[in-house]
Amino acid sequence: MAPGAWAVIAILVAITLIVGPLTTLKIISNRRKAAEPAPPADLLEPLLRLLPVLAQLPDELRERHAQRAAQFLAGKRFVGCDGLQVEDDMRIAVAGFACLLVLQPDALRGGLFPAVKKILLYPDAFLVPVTEPDEFGLVDDEPQERIGESWQGDRVVLSWRDVQAALAGDEVNVVVHEFAHQLDDESLTAEGAPNLPDYARWAGVMQQEFERLRRQRRPRLLDPYGAESPAEFFGVVTEAFIQRGAELAQHHPKLYELLRDTFGYDTRDWLWPAAAPSGA
Numbered sequence: 121m122a123p124g125a126w127a128v129i130a131i132l133v134a135i136t137l138i139v140g141p142l143t144t145l146k147i148i149s150n151r152r153k154a155a156e157p158a159p160p161a162d163l164l165e166p167l168l169r170l171l172p173v174l175a176q177l178p179d180e181l182r183e184r185h186a187q188r189a190a191q192f193l194a195g196k197r198f199v200g201c202d203g204l205q206v207e208d209d210m211r212i213a214v215a216g217f218a219c220l221l222v223l224q225p226d227a228l229r230g231g232l233f234p235a236v237k238k239i240l241l242y243p244d245a246f247l248v249p250v251t252e253p254d255e256f257g258l259v260d261d262e263p264q265e266r267i268g269e270s271w272q273g274d275r276v277v278l279s280w281r282d283v284q285a286a287l288a289g290d291e292v293n294v295v296v297h298e299f300a301h302q303l304d305d306e307s308l309t310a311e312g313a314p315n316l317p318d319y320a321r322w323a324g325v326m327q328q329e330f331e332r333l334r335r336q337r338r339p340r341l342l343d344p345y346g347a348e349s350p351a352e353f354f355g356v357v358t359e360a361f362i363q364r365g366a367e368l369a370q371h372h373p374k375l376y377e378l379l380r381d382t383f384g385y386d387t388r389d390w391l392w393p394a395a396a397p398s399g400a
């Protein structure tokens with residue numbers, strides 16, 4: 121080997137020794153950056169792009185919403201399932217919907233959905249084994265299809281396809297449904313209620329509306345699934361409040377006013393992309 125070749129090898133080794141660690145450092149710093157909460161100023165734009173209805177919130181509430189979404193993103197781990205690659209917009213959309221339920225000034229006294237450590241995102245509806253016996257005491261050996269779940273310990277499980285449908289204005293909003301269950305679990309009041317300053321009013325309106333849904337053969341607005349239990353009713357009416365505010369206010373005014381006072385804002389003027397006039 122010519123003496124010059126050693127010099128070339130020495131230079132190549134030196135480049136590898138210097139550039140290699142630098143590249144590794146860059147990867148580590150990018151990872152750190154991704155794990156840190158985006159400051160609310162950076163979140164306002166994507167939140168508004170994904171959830172244009174946020175423009176209807178008063179400025180103060182929109183700021184608070186972005187702060188809580190940042191806290192949510194910093195504290196919860198997202199896990200893609202069945203090959204789903206979790207992207208920033210997915211995390212922001214889930215955080216954006218969930219934090220609509222905690223906008224009251226004192227909503228975080230117990231923490232921000234403290235039981236939830238992980239959000240499992242599936243590309244679409246997923247199958248879960250049935251463990252609960254039915255009314256005859258039998259456990260089905262066929263797994264059931266679900267679009268969301270929130271009863272298992274530290275996680276909420278969601279179908280991304282159904283989150284997207286909610287973003288477009290579908291009447292089903294699996295995120296607010298599952299996170300309403302979380303508020304229900306956190307609360308010290310009876311099943312089917314968040315923590316409340318005025319439980320008597322809540323119980324009066326909810327009981328009446330729950331009975332009404334159970335009696336109706338073909339409910340016009342509320343998902344009949346809400347008739348299963350007070351807990352499911354709370355999930356279902358929360359979905360209607362977020363996705364169908366105007367119709368809820370028209371057909372169930374007391375229920376609408378109760379949810380408006382509980383969550384702290386109006387939704388009757390909210391227009392979802394699918395319902396908005398094109399070109400507007």
Ligand SMILES: [Zn+2]
Pocket residue numbers: 297301351352355
């Ligand atoms: Zn449910």
